[in-house]
Structures are given as structure tokens and as C-alpha cells.
Amino acid sequence: MKKNDETKELAEEIKIPCCSEQVHIAYRGKADDRLYIAYSRNWQEVRYFQQNGLRAFCAVCRHRVL
Numbered sequence: 001m002k003k004n005d006e007t008k009e010l011a012e013e014i015k016i017p018c019c020s021e022q023v024h025i026a027y028r029g030k031a032d033d034r035l036y037i038a039y040s041r042n043w044q045e046v047r048y049f050q051q052n053g054l055r056a057f058c059a060v061c062r063h064r065v066l
Contacts, residue, residue, distance in 0.1 A: 025055070
């Protein structure tokens with residue numbers, strides 16, 4: 001729960017992280033530890049992903065925002 005709260009706080013701190021509201025989210029699976037990517041998500045959706053290896057990149061310039 002604590003890690004989810006930290007992610008929510010991060011999402012609320014940064015309104016628009018970079019060029020646009022769209023981000024690509026890379027995260028690790030809990031059971032298999034594989035890297036998965038969710039393309040073209042809204043920045044507000046970051047809070048629904050678990051903190052396990054979570055990374056977010058701007059969909060326009062590919063700059064890492066989280």
C-alpha cells in the first residue's frame with residue numbers, strides 16, 4: 001500500500017510531465033519479472049500501476065518522466 005501511495009503522490013505533483021499528457025509506461029510483472037509496456041496511456045493512469053520497476057516515458061519526445 002505504501003508504494004501505491006507514493007505513486008499517487010508523484011502523479012499528483014506533476015500535472016503534465018513533459019510535452020503531452022500521453023506517456024508510455026514500462027513495468028515489471030510481479031510473478032514472472034518480465035518487462036511489459038503499456039503504450040499511449042494518460043499520465044493520470046500511472047497511479048494504477050504497481051511500483052515494481054515502474055518507468056514512464058513521454059509519448060512525444062521519449063524523455064523519462066518517472
